[in-house]
Amino acid sequence: EVQLVESGGGLVRPGGSLRLSCAASTSGLNAYAMNWVRQAPGRGLEWVSIISRGGTITQYGDSVKGRFIISRDSSNNMLYLQMNSLRAEDTALYYCAREAFTIWGRGTMVTVSA
């Protein structure tokens, strides 16, 4: 079964930027829409963004719209999340998840702090 692996998390100052990546163990990313979902420490799940199979359609949750950009590189079987103007409340474990949330990665931690 395909596995998803996120990377790119880390510590960043408020107002800074970070780009997260999600790689699939097989070529299974390209045939599906992909999501980003986050979970703040000790809190619940929050849907962040979705991108269509072809990458032409994107959508964002209200809390990140205008600051985050989702994209994908079909040639490299990769998914990305460009996060700009980061705030303390963006601190969370970020998961990539395949269409309909059928498969999840283990997540990458983003901490926004001065």
Next chain:
Amino acid sequence: QSALTQPPSASGSPGQSVTISCTGSSSDVGAYNFVSWFQQLSGKAPKLVLYEVSKRPSGVPDRFSGSKSGNTASLTVSGLQTDDEAHYYCSSYAGGNKYVFGTGTKVTVL
């Protein structure tokens, strides 16, 4: 885009059943049969246990069942086992390519 409402906690003894509710609105749960449920064990990534209200992915035991009435969906775990102790989250399609998750329920097996 408000989170779906779930009870913070639920519990049952081994062998018993527990039912968790997930209340949304006529814009999400009430509008679409795209309600999913996830099990999140401590320190692990979420795992899909039900999709499209009541369908089980391969490998999920039939002890997990789902239903929906109006703006409220429900997950029932029958024949509770100690391995079922986890957080459970619902999600729903909310139109316009958007999704919303529930607030989460901690299930304790007594």
